[in-house]
Amino acid sequence: MRIKFNNNYIKDLASILFFPIVFSLVYNFIVYKDFNFLARAKEKSVHTTQSEFKEVTIEEAQNYFSQAILIDARSEENYLQGHIPNSINIPTKNFDNYLDKVFELPQDSLLIIYCEGIHCNLSHLLAEKLKTFGFKNIWIMYEGIEGWKQKNLPIEK
Amino acid sequence: MKLKLKTYSLEFIRLVLAFLFILASIEKLKNPFAFALSIDAYRIFPEFFVNMSVLIIPWLELFVGFGLLFNYKLRLNLFVYLFLMVTFTLLVVFAVIKGLDIECGCFGESSSKVGLKKIFENLLIILVNVILIRNFSVLKKNEISERE
The missing domain is CATH 3.40.250.10 (Rhodanese-like domain)
Structure with a gap:
């Protein structure tokens, strides 16, 4: 019983984390191509x-x-x-x-x-x-x- | 009557918290580079972690915000919210102790400076959040849940 509860809880947590992660990966891949935000931000801040x-x-x-x-x-x-x-x-x-x-x-x-x-x-x-x-x-x-x-x-x- | 007032105020708080996170996430999504710089400014995270945070945090905030807004899996969303807020607050406390003169990055580019004011703001949000979690049963009856 207890294990079942834990499972559900983990499942719930996973379902809450799943969509943001998938969305962020897809969105950032489409918009920014790579994920080197910091490196590009530094470059940008120096040059622009x-x-x-x-x-x-x-x-x-x-x-x-x-x-x-x-x-x-x-x-x-x-x-x-x-x-x-x-x-x-x-x-x-x-x-x-x-x-x-x-x-x-x-x-x-x-x-x-x-x-x-x-x-x-x-x-x-x-x-x-x-x-x-x-x-x-x-x-x-x-x-x-x-x-x-x-x-x-x-x-x- | 009294109970109704309590329900309304709790629902109101839920909406305020939801909009706060949604607003914060949109500000971050608008300029991920500024957000990256503001996380980096705390000077405790390696580059990989900064990039991962820039990637995930705004979206997590957005989804948790919408979760709260539409009363979806409220309890869990509230706990994730609490976890994020506590993490952010600890970071700000750390920055203040270290004497860093930086922006918190809470609302992307339009962030305020880290300082005692920011800590109090965050503590207030955490307090309100805990109140919601403790009075969860009041909100629960309107919750959208798959399992029930």
Whole structure:
């Protein structure tokens, strides 16, 4: 009796799971052909971001580190937990309290901004704000600190 | 009269929960890539798992939502609903503890940020869900069931 109950329960569960799974497989196969959503999403987010700022990889950015100012757009807390050496912290969310730092930046210098990784938009928001202060050379290192860590590059605390 | 009020409110909650899941699933289905990125942003899942979630979760939500809407195998659908909600909530709690500044991905692109607010929202949904499960007998008489 008990076994029968369990069987029914499993059968019911299977019937509830069966249709979503079949539908999802069929639908996604027809619409998207393959299931590498994440890989394609990353590719997309890098190539189709409608950004007026130049987006550079870590390697590209590194070539300009000597002449650029590296800005960490994350919060103070995250910055203190670990940041790219020689970067300065201007938290996007606390921008107004960092105005003195902004005024210290030379107007014509190249600014390279990064935040967490490809998911975060703090860099873009900061870039927008800095643009209103007259900075023209703003790049975004879109791989962020996450990409930096993945490449085993040094972190400063 | 009192019983009627109880029945109506339970039925109302059932419909609200149903629409919530249906809405959430449609938002996710509209842009699976955004959904993939938001799951990946939790940074605990391997790529394969992210892809599988993108594949299955929206459809599961949609079917469970319709199950609730049409009162089909209600009890089981409610349990699946509960399971999904608890999983999502644990993820959000995890993200908050880890201090991640991300969107929850709950409603595809139009999601809100993870945070205490989100946790409370989810807990409320879970609470309501548990109330439905506990008062299942009230809803049961209208249920469509194959075996009965």
